[in-house]
Each structure stands twice: as C-alpha cells, then as structure tokens.
Amino acid sequence: MEAAYAPALDLARALDAGEARATEITESLLQRIDALEPNLRAFLERTTERALEEAHESDDRRASGEPLSPYDGIPVAYKDIFVTKDVVTTAGSRILEGWVPPYNSTVVAAGYRAGLPMLGKTNLDEFAMGSSTENSAFGASRNPWDLERVPGGSSGGTAALVAAGAVPWGWGTETGGSVRQPASLCGIVGVKPTYGLVSRYGMVAFASSLDQAGPFARTVADAAALLQIAAGHDPADSTSIPEDVPDYLDGIDGGIEGMRIGIVKEFQEGSTEGGGMQPGVRARVEEAYNRLEKLGASLEEVSLPSFDYGISAYYLIAPAEASSNLARYDGVRYGYRAEESSDVVAMMSRTRAEGFGAEVKRRILLGTYALSAGYYEAYYGKAQKVRTLIIDDLKRAYESVDLIVCPTSPTTAFKLGERTADPLAMYLSDVFTVPVNLAGNCAISVPCGLSTDDGLPVGLQLIAKALDEKTMFRAAHAFEQDLGWISSPEGRPQL
Amino acid sequence: MNGDLFQTTVGLEIHVELATQSKMFCGCAVAFAGEPNSRTCPVCLGLPGSLPVANRKAVEHTIRIGVALDCDIVEHSLFHRKNYFYPDMPKNYQISQYDIPLAVGGAVKISGDFGTKRVGITRVHLEEDTGKSVHIGGAGRLAESDYSLEDFNRAGTPLVEIVTEPDISSAEEARMFVTELRALLESLGVSDVRMEEGSLRVDANVSVRRAGETEHGTKVEVKNMNSIRSVARALEFEEQRQREALAAGESLVQETRHFDENTGKTFPGRLKEYSSDYRYFPEPDLVPFEPEPAWVEEIRASLPELPVQRRARLASEYGLGDKDIAILTASTKTAGWFETAAKAYGGDAKKVVNWIIADLYGLLNEAAIELWESKIKPEHLAALISLIDSGEISGKQAKEVLAQMFATGSAPQSIAEEKGLRQVSDKGELESAVDEVIAENSEAADKVRAGQMNTIGFLVGQVMKKTSGRANPGVVNDLLRRKLVD
Amino acid sequence: MGLDRAAVDHVARLARLNLSDDERTRMQDELTHILEHVERIQALELDGVEPTSHAVRITNVMRPDEVRPSLDAQEAVANAPEKEDGRFKVPRILEED
C-alpha cells in the first residue's frame, strides 16, 4: 500500500489485516526520504539499515501472531535530542558531535517496546534553542510548503518530515512551543503534553522545569496514539507523574457538544508583548472559533492578563536553567574538546567557545546573569512569581471553561534568515505557546487551513487543564474531522 | 599562650560520607577503591539526558543525624544546584541544599579541661560528593602538576554536611567536638567515619580577635586535616600564627590554608583568580521533600544508645570515672568491647578498664590499630583477669600472657599452660617443699616459732626457690604459719 | 537596565565562555535589548506571590537504596576526548575548587 501520507492508524489496520508488511512500508518511506531529503535536510542521522532490520523483525512477529503493539512495524523519527544507545546524538550541537550514548531515552525505549522501526534522528535548533532550526550547527531544515521558508522549531526536522508524508509520526520536544509552533508552520498536529506525563529521562536537557516531549502526526488520533506509547510514570524521572494514563483514543470522537471553550482576550489582536498577528492567520483562527461554536461548543472570552508576561518570564527562567544544564559540556568526559590548552579553565572556556553556537552562548550568558549575585531576585525570582500568576490565571479561567483556544503562532512560516538578525523577534514567535509551558498544562496545535494572505498553513491551539489530554484530543479531533482539510489534497504540500 | 589578650573563634564544617549501598542519585555502588570509573553510570557521569532520583536511605540517615544532634527537622526542604566548574564535578554543578536544609538548630555538648560547653549546630544538609583527581607530575601536588586524571567512582556518594556555630574557642575544644561527633555518627551507623579515607572531612573557620572586641577577626579557612590529631595540631598552629601576627600588629588576609602533616604548619592555598558566584537555584530535576512526621518519629524512636547516654550508664552500671569513660566512649566499638569483657568477667569492672587502658592500649598504639581490630577477644581478657584473681598466675605473668594473647588471639589458659606459667597453689603439692625448707632451715624456723614473723619471708623465698618460682607465695605463707605458728 | 562590558565579561567568565571582541560587543547589545524587553515584569505587583520552581505538585520522590549495574569501565570512558589508565585526562588544574 502507499505509505506516504497514510495515517498511522490506517497503517496499523492494514498491518493487522495482513494487507501490508512493515518492510514494504519502511522501504517506501525510505525511498520517499531519499527523494525529499536533499531539499528538506530534515535528518541529522539516518538509521536506514537498523530500520529495515527492525521492520523485518516486526514482520516476523506479526507472522507468528505476536506483535509488540497495534503499531508494531510503523516507522518513527526522533528529534536528535532523544538519547539513542549506539546511535550518535548531538542535540544539533558541535559540542556533542560524534557522541555515542551508552543508553536509550525512555521515549525511544518505549518506541522499541511498541515495535516502531527508527528511521533516524532529526534536525533541531542547537539544544532546542530556537524557533526555526536555523540554529542547528548542521544547517537549517526547510518547510515542505515552501523550501525558502523555515519549518519552525526547535523540532523542525520531525515536523517537516511528517508534513511531507515521509514519516507518519515522530517525536519532538517542547520548552516554549517547539512542537506546537513547527506543527502550525508545517500544517500538521503537534502536542505539548502535561509536564510530567512523558518521562524526560534521556532527553538532552534545555530547561528542566519546562522541557516535555511531544508527538507530531498528521491526524489528532495518530498524535494521541503516539503519545499513548510513551506516556506514563517513569521511576527514572523524579518529576514524572505517578498516575495511570487513560486511553486517549477511547471516546476521541465523542464531539464537543456542550463543551465550554474560552477565547483568550489578551490574544484577540495579537498581544501587547508580542505585537500584532498576521491578518491571514487571524482570519483563519476566527473561522475556527466559529466552527467550534457550530459544532456545539459554547464560546466565551476569558481574560489571562499574565499571559502578556509569558515571554519575559520565559526568557529569564529557560536561559537560567539552560546555563546550568549546559555546564556539563566542558570537554572532559565526552564530546568536543579544544586542543592544546595550557590549563583546564582555558580548555573548558575554549571548548565551549568553539563548541556552542551564538544562540546557545547568548542564552547561557543571559541565564548566568539572571542567576548571578545581586540579580537573582530581580530576574529569576520575579520570573518564578510571574509563573505563579500564569498558573493562577489558568485555574481561574478553568472555573468557567473546559478548554482555552487561541492561535498557535502569530504568523505563518517565515523566510529563512528573516529573523536570525534579531533574536528578540525570533523569541516573540513563541508568544502564544510559552505560557502553557510555564504553567505545565497540555495543549495541541491542529491545522485550521491555509492563511488567506500567503497560502501557508495556520495552526489553532487548544489548551486544556493539566492531565486533561482526553478533552484536548476530543475537541481537536472533532474540529479536524469537520474541517476535513488534512485528508483533502489541499492539506498536502506540493512537492 | 597570651590567651588573655586574644580570643579565638572556630566554626567547623564537617562532611560525612554516608554508608549507603548505592549512590545519592543513582544505583551505582558506594565503595572504596576499585578500577577507575567502574562504578559510574549516565547519572553520576553527568551524561546528557540523565536525571537524578534521591536515595531514600540517604535522606533517612540525614534525618537520623539531625534528630541525634537535637535539630529540628524541617517540614519542607528542597535541593538546589550549586553552580561552579571543576573537572571532578560531572555536571559542573553540585546538587546540594541551600536555604532550606533538612535539619537546623541543634547542639553537641563537649567537656574536657576547659569544662563543659554547648556547641551549636547551625544546619545539617544532604549533598553529593565529587569525583577524585589524581595529579600527575609535580610530586602529585596540584600546584606543580603537569596534568590530572579524573575518576568518578566517588562522584555522587551521599554526603552530609554539618555546620557548627562559631562556638568553639580553642584547638582542644575543636578536638573534643570532632571526637564527640565522630563517636555519635559511629553509634548511629550512618558512616564509617574514617578521616584517613576521607569519609569524615573537617574544615575549620578560624579567627582571632583582641579580647573585648565585638567584631570577629579575619576568617581563615583551614583544610585537609586528615585525623582528629591533625585537627588539634592544625588549629593550634593556626591560632598561634594569627595571635602572633596580631601581636606584631600585622593584619591577616581572609584565605584558605592547608595543613601539612609533616611540618605541622598551615600554608596558603592557591588564591582563586575570581570570587566564586554559585548561582544557587532550586534543582528542577528533583521535587521538594516534606518528611512525614510519622517517619521522623519512627527514626527518632529507633535511635541507638548515643555516646552521652552510654556514658551515664557506664558510670552508674560500672561505677567508672569520667576519664576512663571518656576514653572508652571515644568509639562505640571500644565501649562495646569493654562491656563484653566486663560482663564476661563479672567482677570489678575497674580492673577490666585498667587492663585495657594501662596495658592493652600500649600494645594497640604500637600496632596502630583500634581495640576492636585487635586479635584479642574481650572474653579472653576477662578470663585472664580471673586467672589472676584465682591466683593461678601472677600479675607479672599476666602481662606476658596478654602480649601472647594480643599476638595470637588464643585464650589465656592455653598460653599459660604452654609457657608453664601456672602457679602451684595446691597445698598437697607444696606441703613437701615447705617441710623440706623447714628441716633445712631449722634456725630460721625457730625464730618464726619464737614470734619473729619478719623471718617468714625468708622461708617463703626458700620455698619459691625450690619450686623455681612456681609456688603461689600466698599459699606457701599460709602453710608456713600453720606449721610453725598455730 | 542595560548590561555593561564588565558585566558581560564577568558573566562570560562564570560561564566558562571565551568571547572574541566582536562577540562581546554583539552579546552586550543583544542582551541589553532582551533585558530591556523582560524588564516589563518589574512593573508587576508581585509582593506576597509565591515563586513557582516546579510545574508539578509532587513531593518526596525517593528510590530504595539498591545497587544497580554500572557501565563497565571501558564504556564509561569510551567517549573521553583524552584518557589515561581508565581515567579522564585533563590539562593542569591551576585553581583549587
């Protein structure tokens, strides 16, 4: 069967019915990747041989009637920030070039337990710091909708592959919107699960109190299924939530009749902090609101004043944690080391100067400053309090609504190089996504069609309560089905 | 010392490696030595993506130390990151406790020639140990070395830091405090408290000021004192150095100084080029700790007998004096050894103490080992003392036997046998010898009959000679009296 | 609130980052620009607001004191830029910690 653009759940049915084999699916996807990769530049490391072996093993399991899971044999791609045993893991940084980990991240291990062949490790902004993949030490990836434009970031590699029908689903990670924003810019589904739902063990850390793995897929149901595979308590992660995970697909098509959905007042016309919204984006998002109402939801405006301080709080907290998390890259135990240094301090300082890119240095310096003596209270301390305000605002809002809706990104995919000169402008592309990471809630970006002004994909963001993924998926699924865009030819980039 | 002119203030920072099975935040084994980096994993090597999970036993031990030191156990505690770069630190930050340690505000009572005083405990907190650097070249000294090698087997070992108030005012008080704390920690079974191996590390902040001044003097940190004795030596030297400097009108620099075992002096360490700024912030990879009150009470209830309690009991139960008790309770194992011996003996425990302190310690010091490490068994010491009581051997012979026991670990009876040391106390055996002596020395015998008792000693001597010293002089004396006087 | 050159140098030193002269200038400008933006939180009334350091409300996560297998020594140093006798080799250390 034709694997390109086929939803993972359809592939699962075909495999189960014996209408397809994992090797066929994997081979056809590999061919498509061979054709597209020169343009997309989505992979940092391809594991073709392994993927084929794993596909063969999967077919054998199916043949003997012992599949590891309903999805056994459906290929997957991982952002190169997930640690993979014996497979080079760089987090898009020179400083980790050639690092061969001795262990697997929990997310990757879960993929193997479910029988998903790994196609490779995908491109990202260095250490997930960025919104375009242009900060990758190994070059930017491209948006399949327009190769002159960015796929978004930091998880742009996986997003581009899924949007191009080169892989049915894949993993990214979020710290401030790094799954939802590229999903929006690439016209696919991206999920930021509740903080603590998916183990962070083996995820190269950026900002530990914000980092969370998230699935990409072309359909909401596929995203829910992939999340299901990795979600759940992990004793190796102290911040992992010790609770059972509900079945996300069960009741996903229950519709949103009677659901109360809040529209963010502060984001109606963009935001005070981030500036205006692209008209074509706004138009599509307002259509989406109407569609939700048409589907039986009751819409009301909710005010979240603290959301207008999200970027400011985020760009103090995330760099502060990053400055500490990235201290371990010092040329002593692994990764890059600058040669011929007179002493260990010189060696570390040169290693880090040569091994890190400009954005990473910028954030390390910013974070070190925010934590340094005399500034902690004014910066990191205050930012943590803003975080509390955001949590409280959301609590208040959820007293009257079940779900909150707003755009995912103020603009569609921007041109390569357009924002690299102005870091702050780049930061502000996360203005709608960042508050959710600060609060720890779950949110999803689901396509709501093409922008009326530039014909590029627009994403709608649905924000649910912590651990209320089911409501989130149900609403996103209802919207997606009614819109019918993803399954239409219009939902596929011309490649 | 010109102690009236100057006042010394000492505060101590003690790091204790906990005797857990596994490390603080990972499952690697806690142990000494071993092949370099053979007890490491992604977590304690600080590999990308790895995450810490706290060892329950380590938290329990910290609470145990806290309650034993009369501290308050806080209701809400947190780990922070202490950020600074050092090649023996895998993550270039140390997971430690900052503004809310697990235990605060305790005290330790110490006594000695200075009297009795209370040393306040500011805080007890939990953290992780670093790896070990070996410096190559420059005679292994950091300063002149060519390069260094890092072994992370020790990295991540649970470390408890105990900080005292600046209540200590002399090297002797510091020595007593460390002795007391060491015994306490040993009795809790939370650490093997071996200063030589570095499982108990003492740093001191020493300052001297003119008597009457309210401001503390310039604080000098003294490091690497690897035994209780070197704590005393180092602080004596440092105290004197500061006093002389002040007396000479010199001003002191705030610095870190290292103690040199060989010279007995402290010398300044390499000054850091820049002041450190640790940028503490809450460790996001660990969640807060709120010790269940029930758990804390359980730990409190399960505390073993502490040295201070044992002392009281040794006084009441065995009627020992403070000096003896102090010596015995310097280590729980020593005290335990004594009590086993005393019980086995059953008689006057003071005799047991005397044999331990007067005789055994000499042998122990020569061999440079602790009492419980020696071959000699407490039951055997008891048996030895009984042999003297029953007159089977003399006190002088007992010392020979003890030396043998110490060397071989065998029982006093058998040693006495081999050496043919057993005294003849059997009247039957001795009677003939006594009769012969009376016959051979009729003059002396007559003098005794005539009441010149001082002559009886001469006859006893003759009997001893006949029996080549194996006769029990007391028994011989009785026999002579019976035959000549009664 | 801007960031002067001295502050940039101090922070770079703390972070063990060598900066070239133009990097120093660029970083100073960019960081100043970013700090000017985040300054907006100073306007907020935050007295009495509790800081949030963790997004999840979990406490007392501990593991039993059990030994788990370590990496084997060779594996542990496999990625070392320089090693000697199974240890990680580093240039001379000038400062004490």
Ligand SMILES: [Mg+2]
């Ligand atoms: Mg410490």
Ligand SMILES: [Zn+2]
């Ligand atoms: Zn370990």
